[in-house]
Amino acid sequence: MNWNNPVYREWIQWNYQRRLEIWDINNKVTKQVGGKHCLWMGMNSGSLLHQSQRFRDYKGIAERSEIVMLDSQTRLSSSGFQSNGDFGKLIHGLIGWDKLIPESLAMYQSREPTFRLSSRPEPEARMWTVEAFAGTIQPWWHHISAYHEDRRQYRTAESLMTWYESNEEYLVDRKPIAPVGLVWSQQNVDFFGRDEGEPRTIVPYQGFMQAMIRARIPYMPIHADHIDRDADKISTLILPNMGALTDDQCEAIRRFVKGGGGLVATGESSLYDELGNRRGDFALADLFGAHATEKHVGSLVPPTQDWEEYSQHTYLRITDSVRDGVYGPVSPAETGIKDKRHPAFDGLDETDILPFGGRLEIVTVDESNTVPLTFIPPFPIFPPETSWIREPESPEAALVLQEEGNARVAYSPASVDFCFGRYNLPDHGDLLANLVRWASKDTVPLKVDGKGLVDCHLYRQEGRLVLHMVNLTSAGTWRTPVHEFISVWPFQVEINLTEGVSGNAVKLLVAEQELSSSTDSGWVKFEVPSVSDHEVCVIS
Numbered sequence: 001m002n003w004n005n006p007v008y009r010e011w012i013q014w015n016y017q018r019r020l021e022i023w024d025i026n027n028k029v030t031k032q033v034g035g036k037h038c039l040w041m042g043m044n045s046g047s048l049l050h051q052s053q054r055f056r057d058y059k060g061i062a063e064r065s066e067i068v069m070l071d072s073q074t075r076l077s078s079s080g081f082q083s084n085g086d087f088g089k090l091i092h093g094l095i096g097w098d099k100l101i102p103e104s105l106a107m108y109q110s111r112e113p114t115f116r117l118s119s120r121p122e123p124e125a126r127m128w129t130v131e132a133f134a135g136t137i138q139p140w141w142h143h144i145s146a147y148h149e150d151r152r153q154y155r156t157a158e159s160l161m162t163w164y165e166s167n168e169e170y171l172v173d174r175k176p177i178a179p180v181g182l183v184w185s186q187q188n189v190d191f192f193g194r195d196e197g198e199p200r201t202i203v204p205y206q207g208f209m210q211a212m213i214r215a216r217i218p219y220m221p222i223h224a225d226h227i228d229r230d231a232d233k234i235s236t237l238i239l240p241n242m243g244a245l246t247d248d249q250c251e252a253i254r255r256f257v258k259g260g261g262g263l264v265a266t267g268e269s270s271l272y273d274e275l276g277n278r279r280g281d282f283a284l285a286d287l288f289g290a291h292a293t294e295k296h297v298g299s300l301v302p303p304t305q306d307w308e309e310y311s312q313h314t315y316l317r318i319t320d321s322v323r324d325g326v327y328g329p330v331s332p333a334e335t336g337i338k339d340k341r342h343p344a345f346d347g348l349d350e351t352d353i354l355p356f357g358g359r360l361e362i363v364t365v366d367e368s369n370t371v372p373l374t375f376i377p378p379f380p381i382f383p384p385e386t387s388w389i390r391e392p393e394s395p396e397a398a399l400v401l402q403e404e405g406n407a408r409v410a411y412s413p414a415s416v417d418f419c420f421g422r423y424n425l426p427d428h429g430d431l432l433a434n435l436v437r438w439a440s441k442d443t444v445p446l447k448v449d450g451k452g453l454v455d456c457h458l459y460r461q462e463g464r465l466v467l468h469m470v471n472l473t474s475a476g477t478w479r480t481p482v483h484e485f486i487s488v489w490p491f492q493v494e495i496n497l498t499e500g501v502s503g504n505a506v507k508l509l510v511a512e513q514e515l516s517s518s519t520d521s522g523w524v525k526f527e528v529p530s531v532s533d534h535e536v537c538v539i540s
Contacts (some may be wrong), residue, residue, distance in 0.1 A: 088135020207421030262439030
């Protein structure tokens with residue numbers, strides 16, 4: 001495979017087009033035989049990498065479909081249950097929120113290892129399913145074989161289907177309230193990701209996804225071709241190492257920012273065209289306030305040798321030092337405390353450095369911009385006696401901030417999104433969430449205060465709002481299968497009310513109870529007593 005060979009790239013595009021032609025032929029034949037309502041629907045994965053590896057153009061398929069039959073039967077430890085909710089939002093963003101996405105949900109143990117006739121543990125099956133509900137996916141059960149000696153799988157399916165049937169009116173025909181747009185495209189996976197599609201494109205996307213979930217910031221996956229279409233629904237765009245962008249897509253991003261929208265971008269975003277040809281500079285350099293060079297340091301590939309691990313032993317320096325103002329020994333050289341750091345570093349009040357270990361693009365920065373974070377080059381890990389910072393200061397920017405008219409733009413040459421997606425260090429997640437809050441000017445319409453990892457999806461229907469909360473808190477959340485639920489409580493919830501919703505009535509669909517609420521300055525406030533696997537709050 002030679003991605004620089006135009007013939008090979010044409011072959012990639014031909015494969016995509018060929019499958020769409022087959023899709024059209026299948027639909028034509030089924031309609032001829034069965035009538036206009038007899039449709040070819042196929043089966044599609046939720047994973048963009050899986051779709052790309054099989055030349056399935058999700059956007060093209062969605063444009064031809066009245067329904068998407070989703071074949072994503074289980075979670076991966078690296079992406080968690082929350083990926084199922086993300087699948088639902090991503091696909092609805094393509095086909096519309098008035099369409100259905102039935103998902104093939106396996107009741108048998110289907111991964112690591114696969115036992116076709118053995119029931120999947122109920123907590124594992126339930127959690128994957130309630131995340132589907134939260135992403136506005138419809139349940140579609142299947143059992144392998146016509147007879148089962150392990151009868152436990154029947155109980156799991158029955159209870160979930162019964163609950164869904166009773167509450168279906170709140171789980172379909174709803175539209176998301178999400179101020180943040182997480183940009184994606186299969187062209188980016190293919191022509192920028194190339195043979196490293198997962199680390200270069202999927203992991204950065206998942207890093208931002210996980211950061212938004214952890215911070216309880218509602219977000220929506222937005223295809224790069226749909227930025228103009230969805231611009232009035234969001235306040236901030238995120239480009240998670242979106243290396244491959246067309247000129248038209250870049251112009252749409254520029255229009256969004258010129259209109260006052262916030263932008264957070266990382267890595268090589270906009271440095272390549274749609275076929276992976278490298279531009280001379282970032283197409284969005286004027287927004288980033290930074291310009292590409294031919295250089296970078298670090299890697300997105302995990303180290304396999306000791307010397308590679310050494311090369312990954314890097315840090316990021318917060319330029320506003322706080323060491324002489326917090327607990328711990330102080331060097332005589334440490335002076336000049338800042339009264340208040342930039343909001344990007346909220347919650348990082350007792351450190352001047354952050355772990356890194358990723359890839360940094362070497363850029364030149366326009367003089368008028370702010371660089372609050374710089375790169376600390378690698379230094380030895382072993383032996384411990386030699387593990388001290390050789391170059392405390394570096395001119396290499398790791399974060400560039402600027403305000404473009406009424407808009408705020410944050411560009412990180414450092415792959416912090418990749419790092420959070422791969423290593424799950426809280427410092428990286430905090431930084432990403434803080435940058436989004438800053439860029440959005442704190443316009444997030446939802447506040448959920450309480451302990452635990454909870455995935456929050458906010459929707460609107462006529463005359464009411466629907467908040468779907470999925471409890472991801474478990475000792476097995478990042479390792480399959482989960483053995484039991486760990487309830488979390490209580491949660492103080494505040495939601496910015498939309499037109500036609502008074503906030504005077506709040507009910508819980510899982511706990512089956514009414515809640516008291518109060519309103520203040522257009523916000524409704526109430527307390528959710530506890531969440532076991534999930535809870536649905538209906539506000540009217």
